[in-house]
Each structure stands twice: as structure tokens, then as C-alpha cells.
Amino acid sequence: MAVTASIRDSSSNAVRAALTGGKRDVRGMLFALTLLLCLLGALLVLTVLMWDVIAQAIPVFQKRSTGFLTNDLNSSPDKAGVSQGIWGSLMIAMFVVLLAFPVGIAAGVYLEEYAKPSRFNAFIRLNIRNLAGVPSVVYGILGLVVFVQGLDWLTGGRSVISAGITLAILVLPIIIITTAESVSAVPSGLREAGYGVGGTRWETTRDHVLPYAAPGILTGTMLAVARALGEAAPLLLIGAITGRLASVQGQSLVEKMQGKFTTMPIVVYGWANEVNKPGEITGLTFEQLNSAAIVVLLVMVLALNAAAILLRNRFERNRQG
Amino acid sequence: MSSSSVTSQFTIGDLRGNPRRIRKERGMRLLLLVAAATSIVISALIVYTLFKEAWHFLVLLSDESGLGALIDDGANPGWYPRNGRFDLPTIVIGTVLVSLVSIVVAAPLGLGAAVFLSEYASPRTRKWLKPILEVLAGVPSVVFGFFALRVLGPDLIQPLFNTSQTTSLLVTGVAIGFLVTPLMASISEDALRAVPTSLREVSTGLGARKSNTVIKVVLPAAVSGIVAALIISVSRAVGETMVAALASGRLGQSPRTLDVRDPGLTMTAAMAQVATGSDQVVGSGPVFQSLFFVGALLFLMTLALNMIANRIVGRFRNKY
Amino acid sequence: MNQQQSNLEEHYPMADDHIDGVVTADDRVVFTTKDLEVYYGEFRAVREVNLDIKQGEITSFIGPSGCGKSTVLRCFNRMNDLIPSARVNGEVLFRSVNLYDPQVNAVEVRRRVGMVFQKANPFPKSIYDNVAYGPRLTGVKKKGDLDAIVEKSLRDAALWDEVKSRLKASGMGLSGGQQQRLCIARAVAVEPEVLLMDEPCSALDPIATARIEDLMQEIKNKYTIIIVTHNMQQAGRVSDRTAFFTTEVNPESDRRTGVLVEFDKTATIFSTPSDERTEAYVSGRFG
Secondary structure (H helix, E strand, O other): OHHHHHHHHHHHHHHHHHHOOOOOOHHHHHHHHHHHHHHHHHHHHHHHHHHHHHHHHHHHHHHHOOHHHHOOOOOOOOOOOOHHHHHHHHHHHHHHHHHHHHHHHHHHHHHHHHOOOOHHHHHHHHHHHHHHHOOHHHHHHHHHHHHHHHOHHHHOOOOHHHHHHHHHHHHHHHHHHHHHHHHHOOOHHHHHHHHHOOOOHHHHHHHHHHHHHHHHHHHHHHHHHHHHHHOOHHHHHHOOOOOOOOOOOOOOHHHHHHOOOOOHHHHHHHHHOOOOOOOOOOOOOHHHHHHHHHHHHHHHHHHHHHHHHHHHHHHHHHHHO | OOOOOOOOOOOHHHHOOOHHHHHHHHHHHHHHHHHHHHHHHHHHHHHHHHHHHHHHHHHHHHHHOOHHHHOOOOOOOEEEHHHOEEOHHHHHHHHHHHHHHHHHHHHHHHHHHHHHHHHHOOHHHHHHHHHHHHHHOOOOHHHHHHHHHHHHHHHHHHHHHOOOOOOOHHHHHHHHHHHHHHHHHHHHHHHHHOOOHHHHHHHHHOOOOHHHHHHHHHHHHOHHHHHHHHHHHHHHHHHOOHHHHHHOEOOOOEEOOOOOOOOEOOHHHHHHHHHHOOOOOOOOOHHHHHHHHHHHHHHHHHHHHHHHHHHHHHHHHHHO | OHHHHHHHHHHOOOHHHHHHOOOOOHHHEEEEEEEEEEEEOOEEEEEEEEEEEEOOOEEEEEOOOOOOHHHHHOOOOOHHHHOOOEEEEEEEEEOOEEOOOOOOOHHHHHHHEEEEOOOOOOOOOEHHHHHHHHHHHOOOOOHHHHHHHHHHHHHHOOOHHHHHHHOOOEHHHOOHHHHHHHHHHHHHOOOOOEEEEEOOOOOOOHHHHHHHHHHHHHHOOOOEEEEEOOOHHHHHHHOOEEEEEEEEEOOOOOOEEEEEEEEEEHHHHHHOOOOHHHHHHHOOOOO
16 A cells, blocks of 8 residues: 555656656756856946946046036146037037938838839849948048048038038938838838828828838937947048147137037047046046046937837837737 | 719819829929939949049059059068058958957857847846847947957956957957947847747747757757848948057057957058048048058958848848 | 528618619719729739729629739729739729829829728827818818818718717727728718728628618718628628629639629629529638
């Protein structure tokens, strides 16, 4: 009696063991753990980077407070500030909004709503995909030859106008591609409804397709602005100022836009190459100053990025629900 | 509005439509087409400026020192544009080494993160981790350059690999590797998620463990997408400028080196340096013109990589 | 078969008289198709359709999936233009004007030939704006005029009493059946002469379906209606005439081409069809 009971016990244990995986799947768990470490590794770099930059930046904001944000570039770490970098970056953003938004959205709409599957249109699509992969420094060459040298009567040469147009061109493929993706995700029933009551293609696009695709398009445009704000390489070729940039008093806006300029990423690049000698008054180094500049840059870029990603996720969820 | 009574004479004129609306429709179509065609104008301008000036560089070079200068077979080959020495292998090898290092870093990190996100993470975990990874993708490259110069070089790479300087091709490669990891992860994850759930279910249904399902079923099914992700990441690494300009350790000129632990020069850093050197972006001598020649080469390299990746992605899409 | 016939007569005892009294007058023909064929790329989806649609009647298109009934329907307001690969051969005469004449503007055609789709597709706007959208495009601007059109259209669609207190509410908040009636209101707001309905009830429950069917009877004097339906009973209940389409094996490819088998008074189609394929389909032995 006791024997049979124990046999039954052990056999049921064996079945239970087999069903629950028996010996823990150690290799499987190690595998999953490795994958998690890969992900955390990538995130760890970001954390260390942020930590280091913020720790270095804190004394700058304590000792210089808003002076750091309102001062011009200077060779002394006691006086140098990022106001010109912020101004230049805002100008870049403005050019992207004014030039790349309308052209990019229009092109994306054309590709999805108007273009018939012809060879010419296939060529445009292929061309845009390839443009998106061209290294940013190559766009700098385009800007240098076309806007700095070719159109210097308009742009003033190495100016924020040349830089703004160049970066608008740089992010154009991003805007076109995200617009086309958002537009193609519009349900066809909405289009049919518009055409069905006698709307023209443009009327249907304007009144129904674009409003529905707007959140996706907005996400793409915000990512594009963020990308433009972080770009430095093309601006080096265009000739942004990395050293000292004196503000000229009494300039009109046009003169200022046609004059020498810098942007936040260029400030960061320039200061990274500065000699690391503490200032006599504040004791701050350019290394610390640069960390503070990076904080300013990251606030601009990452805030836009994060807002864009949140916006997209929110609308994806709403549409599914 | 015309009467819709059946008895009235109905002609083709009644179906011609409102001329004002037809004109507007034609105008808008034209406007949108022009916007789309702008991209072709831009491409044409890029190709034209690059290759015209690159050709000019070759002409200048053959006049001054002969095209043989592009491959220096002397005892100490190197890229010294101000001395008329344009040893192409120096900067090409620099770029290749940096790209190799960066892909050695980005491929496991990015692919591992992608597999975790697509196969293991619960929807809630994924909802948090994915956006963070995407934000990481938005960190400007110049920030990575500064980070490489200040932290990665002196505190990690130099003690670990015993390099002679805090800056080297290795530091640049590792930093670019971190920079392209989110890109690698994002494209790989798209490829993994495109693998039909039914494939996973069949494997699990046959009693395979999860890790076996992932390794033997999901990864092979997504292999072309993952290869495309690798190629696109390499292409991005090849074209990355700011990290290379800050962390590679050579300014505008460099001896040829095959050792990643040495300071060196990439194609992009060579271009950036022409622009920020003492005489900045002016003149038309070979030093300045080399900018276009290297740019044209860089353009062709990345274009080739991107076209291969596009083709692979296209085929992958057709499969599922 | 007999029972179906008697059911039909119970429902619409006047059907035969109604049709017979007027068929002969030519000006009552709204649409005539002449050797109508539709291609998608190289593939011929429908071949050689010849039929006349009479004014003030409800005509239904029935047949198995892929028989091309929706494709033919979408020729009557040139909705096929929106599919880049689609090509139309032959003629579609709308009151003796060929719709595919190069001088004809497809947008104007769609204003005169309205459409209701399989899945209710109100704009994500208010009920009022849904109905007022079409009239606004054609230039109606005054608020009083728009108000009048909106009320009339919603009354036509038997929706006015249900929504008159919440015209500013979103059209997406209505029930499925109400949404479909809103789409009908939206379609009639531009005063079309014809209403094309592409399986308008396939996503609705029987009660909502019955309301739409009643509505069709109420408005058929104002608007000639062509309805595509999967549901043979529905065709029997609502339509005066029925066209039966089926598929034919294509000699040149393995895809099937749609073909019009028989077109006649609905009662005839369901009781004494002249083609054995129709007989097989309506008796439920096929399809």
C-alpha cells in the first residue's frame, strides 16, 4: 500500500516536473539576461553621459547663473556665454519650419495622394530614400558651394541664412518620409467619403486626409527640427564661428542674419577644443562650461524628441482603441 | 445649380464641372509635384557640386604632383594636404577601422536590445524602454564627441587597451558604436516584429524552448532585415563626422596607420578639418579642393551601402 | 421558389404595375452601359456589361464574390478612377452623356451620382458638418441655406428626429445604423440624381438593416437607387429590378472575370429566371 502510494507520488512528481519545465531552463534564462544587459548597456552609456555632463554643469549655473545664457562667446571662461549659440540655433529652427515644413509636407502628400505608379514617381521615391542616407557633412559641401559661394549676394556668405537653408534641405527627406507614412495610414474610407460627395482630390486631401494624418506629420516635423538643432558637421563647412564672435551693436536683423554666426552644437565643438585652464575669477574651466552648453543643447533637442515620441505613442494608442 | 428635372435637355456641358475648382485642383497638383521634384533638384545639385569640384581636384593634383600622390608608396605614407601629400589609403583605412569598431560595439548591443524588446519584454516594459531608446537616438553627435574626448578616452579606452594617447581611432569607433546602437536596435526590432507570430507558435507548439525559438526560428526569419540594419548602421558610422573630428587624435593630417589604438584620421574628419583650419573655407588650391574629392568618395560609399540595404529591406517586405 | 414569389408580392403587390406602366419611355433611362469592361492592369475584372437603369427605381446587383458587381457600380460615378491600375472600356451613358468622355469632370459626376459605402464612413466631424460638407464645396455659404439643407437631408435620411438636438456632436459617436443613415444624408445633401449603395447593410444588425430598407423605399421617388448586395433576400425585398452577375473562368489566366448573366424585373429573376446559372444561384444551390 505504502509502496504504490509512493510510486504514484513520484510519477506525478515527474509529470509535474516535465510540465513546469523540470530543471529550470538555465541557458534560456542566461540568454534573456544577456539580452537585457545589451539593452541596459546602451541605456547605461546615456546615463553616464547625462550624469557626467550635469555634474560638471551645476557649478557653472551656480556661479554664472543667467550670465552664461546671456553672454557672448569669449576667450575667457569667466565671461564666455552661449547667447549667440542659442540665437543661431533658433534661427536654424525657424528656417526648417519655414522652408522644410511646407516643401516636405507637400512632397509627402504628392507621393501618397497624387503620384501614379509611374517610373518618374518611383524614381522620386528612390531618390528621397537615398537622400535620407547621405552623410550630413556632404550637405555641408552643398551649402558651401551653392549658398555660401553661389548665392552670397543673398545669404551674405558664411551666414545663418546659408546654414538655415542647408539644414532645411538636410531634414527635408525626414519630413517627406514621415509625412508619406502618416498619409498612407489614413483609412481609405475617409478618402472615398470625400470623393463620394464630389470633393476634388485637393479638397479631400485638405479637409480629411491632412487633418487625420496631422499628428503623425507633426511628430515627423518635430523630429526633423530636433535633428537640425543637433547638427554640427555641415555648419563647420559653411563656416560657423568656433572661436570668438563679437556682437556688433546696431545691426538690423537682416544684417545680423547675413553676418557671422554660431549655433549650440558648434559652441560645444569649439569649446571641446579649448585649453582647459580655470578662469581667474570664477575658477570655471571650458570643460565645465561646455558641459553646461551641452545641457542647454540637450534640453532643446531632447525635449523636442521626447514630445514628438509621446505625441506619436498617444495617437497610436487612440487610433487602435 | 442646374435643374435635375429629367425632361430638361441634358448635355455634356452639365458634366464639365466648375472651372474655378478644376483650375484650383490643377494648380495644387502642380504645386505639390514641384515640391516633390525639389528632391531631385537637390540630388542633382549635390552630385554636380561634388563631382565637378572633385574632378577639378584631380586635374589640379595631376598638374602639381601627379595622380600617383593619391597612393603614397614612400617610407612614411600619410595624409598631409598642406604638403601636397594626399595618401588616400590613410583616411580610407581610418574610416574603415572606425566603422568596424563601431559595428563591433553596436551590433551586439543593438541586436540584443532589439531581441529583448520584441521577444521578451512585456508590453508595459516595452512601452517605457522603447521611447528611452528613441530619445537616446536623438542625442547630437557632437555631444558624443565631447563625451568620447573627456570620459570614454581617458577613463575607459586608455586604461583598458593601453593606448598611447587618450584619443585614438578606437575611442572614436566605440563612441560611434554607442551612437548608432539605437538605430541598429530600432531597425532590427522592426525586422523581428515583422516575423509572423504563427512561426513562433509553431515552434513553441512543437515543444521548443523560448530561447531555442528565438535563436533557431525568429532570428533566421528576420536575418535579411538584421543584415539591412547592420549595413545602415555601418553607413551611418562611415558618414559620422563630429565624433571623428573630436576624438580621433589627429587634426587635418595623419600618418597612415593600421592599428586602431593609434590616433588617426577618418575621411569625415579630414573634411571637417579643411573647413576649420587656419585659412578656413576659402581658396581653390588642392588643399581646399580635396574637400570635394573626399566628399564625393564618401557620398559614393554611403550611397552604395544604402542602396544595398534598401534592396534587402524591399525583398524582406515582399516575403512577409 | 413559389413561396419566395408570394412573399415578394405580399410585400410589394404593385411592383409589376409600377414597372410595366413606364418602361418604354426612353427619357426615363438614367444609365446605359455599352460593352462596359473594367481592367485592373492586365486583368479583366468584368466583361461586356450591357444594361439600362431606369429612373425612380431601385436596381440591385447580386452575385457571388468577385463577380464584379461593385466594380460595375463604381463605374457609375467614376470611383474606379481612384484606383491607379483600373481602366474602363466601353461606354457608360448618364442621361445619354458618356461619363468617360474626356470632357467630363469626374468630380461633377460624383456630385450628381452620390455613393454610400459598405462600411459607414462619416467624417470625424460634427453631424452638421458631415452633411454640410458637400454643399459647402459647391458654394453654399449662407448659414440659413446650410441649415435648411442639413435639416432636409437628415429628414430624408430619417435621422433628423434622433439627432436634431445634438447636431454639433461628432458623427463618429452615433450607432452603426445611424452612421450609415448619416452617410445617406451626407450623400443626398448635394442633391444627386442617383444614389449608389455598395452593400450598405452588410455591417448592420437586422433592425438597422430594416430601417435602411424602409428608407430606400421612401426616397426612391427622389433618387434613383442602385444597390449592390450579398443578401438575396434584401434584393428581393427592396428592388424593382435585379442584375445577376457571376464569374467565368478566364481562358488566359486563372483569375475569374465577372460577367452579367441576367437582368430583369426582380420578381422574374427570383421566380422564373431564364438562365440556369441565375436559377442555381437564387435557389441557393450555388454561391
